[in-house]
């Protein structure tokens with residue numbers, strides 16, 4: 001059986017806005033926007049992977065809040081899981097340190113202003129539902 005590799009993505013929320021990150025690589029994904037994150041390493045808990053990836057990619061100190069129900073297939077054996085997350089007090093502001101060349105905090109009315117990766121769209125839609133219901137901040 002092919003091993004399934006989980007990629008964790010973060011719906012990072014602050015003040016009712018969602019962080020979107022524009023990929024700079026690889027060429028077929030560059031220019032599209034995603035929920036930042038990356039691959040869970042062998043033996044690593046997904047929540048720990050999320051915190052690690054956000055530190056590496058954005059320089060922030062974040063904490064996972066809750067899993068968005070569902071999973072979405074990526075290329076090969078990868079599958080995307082998404083958590084909402086927030087910045088811990090005292091965290092630096094996010095910066096595009098690797099993988100991304102632009103970041104935007106999107107208010108609910110702006111969520112669809114950027115071309116998201118297709119596979120991220122269902123999780124973004126679910127996050128928007130939570131934001132507008134006032135259940136995630």
Ligand code: DCM
Nearest residue numbers: 007009034035036037038039074119
């Ligand atoms: N990926 C994705 N959506 C995300 C995060 C990652 O589709 N929100 C994909 C892009 C890569 C793979 O997962 O094909 C691994 O991501 P990375 O290169 O960031 O480790």
